[in-house]
Amino acid sequence: MRSYGTLALTRKDRVLTITLSRPAFLNAVNLEMHDELADAFDFARADEQSDIVVLTGAGRAFCAGGDIQDLARNIADPALFDHETRIAKRIVLSMLDLDKPLICRMNGNAIGLGATLALLCDVIYAIDGSKIGDPHICVGLVAADGGAVLWTHRIGLGRAKEYLLTGEPLAAKHAEQIGLVNHCVCPSQLDDAVTAYCNRLKHGSMQAIRWTKVLMNVELKRAVLAVMDAGTTYESTTARSADHREAVNAMQEKRRPVFCTDSAKA
Numbered sequence: 001m002r003s004y005g006t007l008a009l010t011r012k013d014r015v016l017t018i019t020l021s022r023p024a025f026l027n028a029v030n031l032e033m034h035d036e037l038a039d040a041f042d043f044a045r046a047d048e049q050s051d052i053v054v055l056t057g058a059g060r061a062f063c064a065g066g067d068i069q070d071l072a073r074n075i076a077d078p079a080l081f082d083h084e085t086r087i088a089k090r091i092v093l094s095m096l097d098l099d100k101p102l103i104c105r106m107n108g109n110a111i112g113l114g115a116t117l118a119l120l121c122d123v124i125y126a127i128d129g130s131k132i133g134d135p136h137i138c139v140g141l142v143a144a145d146g147g148a149v150l151w152t153h154r155i156g157l158g159r160a161k162e163y164l165l166t167g168e169p170l171a172a173k174h175a176e177q178i179g180l181v182n183h184c185v186c187p188s189q190l191d192d193a194v195t196a197y198c199n200r201l202k203h204g205s206m207q208a209i210r211w212t213k214v215l216m217n218v219e220l221k222r223a224v225l226a227v228m229d230a231g232t233t234y235e236s237t238t239a240r241s242a243d244h245r246e247a248v249n250a251m252q253e254k255r256r257p258v259f260c261t262d263s264a265k266a
Contacts, residue, residue: 002043006033008058009040015198016050017105020117023059029113030067031080034087037117041094051206052198053098055121056105057114062130065112071139071248074239081239085232088113088145092228095120096221099210101201105194106130106181111169119150122213124181125193126172132180133169136235139251140243140259144231149223155180 001009008019018040020027029037044053057063074081095102095117104121110132118124118132126132134151136143143164151160155178163170176184185193201209238244243259250257 002040004036004040006030007036007040009043011047011050014049014051014202015054016044016047016052017054017056018044020055020057020063023057023061025067026061026064026109027057027059027114028064028067030070031084034084034091038087038090038094041091041098044100045094045098050100052101052103052201054103054105054194054198055117057107059108061108061114062104062106062110063112063114063117064109065114065135066139068248068251072252075245075248078236078240082236085144085236089228089232092116092120092146092224093221096217096224099214101209101213103194103197105190106132106172107187107190109169112136113145116146116150118181119154120146123183123197125183125185125190125197126175126181127187127190128172128184129187130172131169132172132175133167134164135167135169137165138167138257139247140241140245140257141238142231142234144228144235146224146228148231149220149227151180153220153223 001011006020006022008021010017010019020033022028022030022033044050074084101123102121104118104124106118106124106126108127108130110118110126110130112134115132115134134143134147136147147164151164159178170180172181172184175181183193246259247257
């Protein structure tokens with residue numbers, strides 16, 4: 001079993017569970033977790049002792065998105081952000097190339113990159129009371145780590161634009177109603193629901209299940225590859241903008257950001 005600093009991997013009854021493990025920071029993704037996630041999904045694909053993969057978070061959140069300290073550090077050294085965008089592409093592609101069923105156990109809020117990680121899973125079980133959202137624009141960034149494609153594929157272009165252009169988070173119950181997540185369940189029922197679905201998969205033809213997933217991901221992967229390089233370029237540009245600097249400063253100072261009204265000044 002692979003060992004990581006920000007992830008915990010466990011295996012039981014041919015189910016490999018990858019747990020985002022920075023609970024004190026609501027499992028916000030820092031540079032270390034970025035690098036480890038890409039490696040963990042490569043490991044999961046090659047792991048001969050598992051047929052199903054579950055992705056979840058430790059503590060009371062699934063994933064709060066990007067770590068605020070990392071965002072501030074990247075502003076000081078933009079080359080670090082460029083590294084993260086390259087790794088983000090590797091994370092997305094490693095998840096799409098995983099031929100095993102990938103189940104999201106969304107035990108709390110999934111925000112930003114956390115939402116992307118959840119939406120890259122095949123089936124999402126979210127607890128009632130949690131929220132899912134992609135607020136890239138709220139911090140002056142382009143939603144380029146997969147969100148622009150994944151939201152569109154799950155809920156359609158019109159609804160995806162509505163939410164991505166405002167960064168508004170959705171309650172899990174509403175997300176279930178519009179098809180963004182598969183199931184919204186009571187917190188006390190989350191483990192039983194995920195286990196029951198995994199057990200259904202175990203009794204199926206795993207070869208047929210895997211290849212059906214691979215086939216269904218062909219179009220999704222094509223769409224991701226079509227936009228991701230351009231998207232990361234746009235996001236890298238906005239990462240160097242005055243709006244992004246203002247957003248990060250506002251977060252650190254616990255106030256509302258005041259963005260540039262003239263985009264040419266950004």
